Amino acid sequence: MWVLTEHLAVESLTDGCSDCAIRTHSICAALDHAEVETLGKLGRRRSLKAGEPLIWEGDESLLVANVVTGMLKLVSSTADGREQVVGMVYPTDFIGRPFGATSHHSVTAISDATVCVFSRSDFDIFASEHPALEHKLLERTLEELDRTRKWMALLSRKSAKEKVAIFLLDMAQRLPNLNTGSVREGAQPKFELPFGRPVIADVLGLSTETVCRQLTALKREGILEFPTRRSIRIAQWNMLESVTRAE
Amino acid sequence: MWVLTEHLAVESLTDGCSDCAIRTHSICAALDHAEVETLGKLGRRRSLKAGEPLIWEGDESLLVANVVTGMLKLVSSTADGREQVVGMVYPTDFIGRPFGATSHHSVTAISDATVCVFSRSDFDIFASEHPALEHKLLERTLEELDRTRKWMALLSRKSAKEKVAIFLLDMAQRLPNLNTGSVREGAQPKFELPFGRPVIADVLGLSTETVCRQLTALKREGILEFPTRRSIRIAQWNMLESVTRAE
DNA sequence: CGCCGATTTGATCGTGGTCAACAATAGTGG
DNA sequence: CCACTATTGTTGACCACGATCAAATCGGCG
Structure with a gap:
């Protein structure tokens, strides 16, 4: 299996975020050094093997994450069981549903991957106290919405x-x-x-x-x-x- | 033509926002009375007839808006001209692309409609100064993303x-x-x-x-x-x- | 070399698009 | 109020794309 940026696959969060590969490309870029360290203490690294699920559709939304390495897919299933991939997630992308009760789609690794995971409630609180982070997240969400809509036109036409x-x-x-x-x-x-x-x-x-x-x-x-x-x-x-x- | 909540169709923003039909259901709900009035001064009401376009795909993103009455559709066209509706907009919904250079889809009224329009730059600045508004907008955008992904699964499956x-x-x-x-x-x-x-x-x-x-x-x-x-x-x-x- | 899963090819079929004709409704002016 | 027209909706005939089922082939690995 081809591992993306594999040299960082075993990095631990206790080493701090300052040498994180996606430090300046993820939403963390909105934070200064001290803030990143604070956020870092709330998160932990997790490795996923290809095919391993991270979040199940319909589950209570318990965690959010940044993708450090690898790729994941978002899958939405219709009431009768048929499934459709509704998004691809690349390194530096943000995963999960802050401020929301449930996940509306599942998230599964499609290659070996590393993610930086936070408890949703921890993240929600931290975000509320850091408008710059929320702003970054808003920008990313707006971009993702644009991409999703484009993809939607592609799928149907x-x-x-x-x-x-x-x-x-x-x-x-x-x-x-x-x-x-x-x-x-x-x-x-x-x-x-x-x-x-x-x-x-x-x-x-x-x-x-x-x-x-x-x-x-x-x-x-x-x-x-x-x-x-x-x-x-x-x-x-x-x-x-x-x-x-x-x- | 069936006009939704037609009694407000001619209301002017100079009357203030306090009696706005969607005052407490749009993103404006995040603001207190004084803030709403300030924002209100930046906006103006605009009536659209069914079929009338508000924003063209590919255009510079010059305006954002709240929908007061009526319905609009978001349309994304592929490079070769085929089109797909990528979203339906109902009253209280937010339209447009803040913090972004261009609109990635067009917005067109599909029934007679009234919208409350802001210049994007005015809105961007105001939003940056009001984290509560940005937070509300973030929540709405996340919801819209969820809805769009669900719809995507529906369209393709x-x-x-x-x-x-x-x-x-x-x-x-x-x-x-x-x-x-x-x-x-x-x-x-x-x-x-x-x-x-x-x-x-x-x-x-x-x-x-x-x-x-x-x-x-x-x-x-x-x-x-x-x-x-x-x-x-x-x-x-x-x-x-x-x-x-x-x- | 032989096995297993992934990929490729082939044959068939059903859904939905397209083109064309037709029907019904809503407007319009006498 | 009634033609007359334009628009919108409905039905039919036909066809193309892609799904499905089945079989063949390839490639990696013991």
């Missing part, structure tokens, strides 16, 4: 092929820089997927088979290459981008 | 029939109480739609024809009745609820 293309471009831009936060400069034409086809299907609201067919179609067209199962090389970036906007 | 059923139940619970905010007690079995089939289709990510077919199907099954085009009677509430969870 894009064809399978477009979805796959968009997913790959997204991944290619996000993955190489995961350890440094949300920076997305020049794209890497080759990258390793931290998970398999079923997860892609899950995220895009497609079946595994359909994802496969689209991937092989893109390979046949010379747009993609697969050196190994988990690695993807984007041979024709521009072509892939044009697939994005209808066929 | 539910069948046409289920979507229509869910939409009607939602409407039936929200509509009768629109003027009093988000209260949703006992459901009214009959109500008037403030818009036509095309808008329903739009919201559910379906074609008008499909919405029609599902509605007539539900009529044939004795679950619904249509006294007029715009009014809907839910003859079998329980039946409709069970349609909601697969067929």
Whole structure:
């Protein structure tokens, strides 16, 4: 399993937050040194293996967290059991539902991951006393809402092929820089997927088979290459981008 | 056209906010009397006719607003022109994108509506000086994010029939109480739609024809009745609820 | 080399979109 | 009040996309 920024995987919070990899990219950036230390005392590091759940849908909202390394998915299930991934969580992202009674979706690791966990009530109180933190959280929540709405339009209006293309471009831009936060400069034409086809299907609201067919179609067209199962090389970036906007 | 809480449609902000219909249900509830008056001086009332746009997708984010009466839709378009409704806005809801450069979706009235508009920069500054307001806004944004994610699961996983059923139940619970905010007690079995089939289709990510077919199907099954085009009677509430969870 | 899970390919089917015709309603002016 | 028109809603025929089920193939690992 490919671990993102693995050199920090065993770091403990008792070491303090000042050398935290995401210190300046998470919501903690809103706090000064002393405040971060105070908040740090309320939290603890937790490691998750790929597939391990952190929060269950419908449970009382007991914890919130910052993602330090790895990726997680948010899943919402309809009343009759069908599920849909409603969000992907990257390092520096904030997880959980402050100020709320229950979690409306589950949170599960899709690669090995490390998170910095707080009890929700502790966090709520701390946040209320630190408007700058709440402001940062508000900004992030607004951004997340924008992203979620865009994704929603994608899910309901894009064809399978477009979805796959968009997913790959997204991944290619996000993955190489995961350890440094949300920076997305020049794209890497080759990258390793931290998970398999079923997860892609899950995220895009497609079946595994359909994802496969689209991937092989893109390979046949010379747009993609697969050196190994988990690695993807984007041979024709521009072509892939044009697939994005209808066929 | 059916105007929600029409008695306030011409109220002017120069009358002050103290008798505003949504004074205690919007984010303004976080403010005390003096603060509300200060904020009120920054805003102005604006009436919108059904179909009239308030904010264009991609535009610089210049204004934010509270919805006083009526309903609006948020629309996100994909790069190639296809559109999807990504949110419905009810009275007391907050519109717009504070602290952000651009609007990521358009906002358009789907019934006649009244909104209380602020310049985004004015609002940003005022909000920064009033943590209680920001806190309220954060709570609302978190709720909206939860709702949006639920809706996302619905859009990608539910069948046409289920979507229509869910939409009607939602409407039936929200509509009768629109003027009093988000209260949703006992459901009214009959109500008037403030818009036509095309808008329903739009919201559910379906074609008008499909919405029609599902509605007539539900009529044939004795679950619904249509006294007029715009009014809907839910003859079998329980039946409709069970349609909601697969067929 | 042989096994197991992940991926790929193939065949079939159902849902919902599209295009086209038709019906019903709401407006409009005589 | 009644044509007449424009708009909105309804129905039908057909088709494409993607789901599903089943089978084949690949790749990693003992």
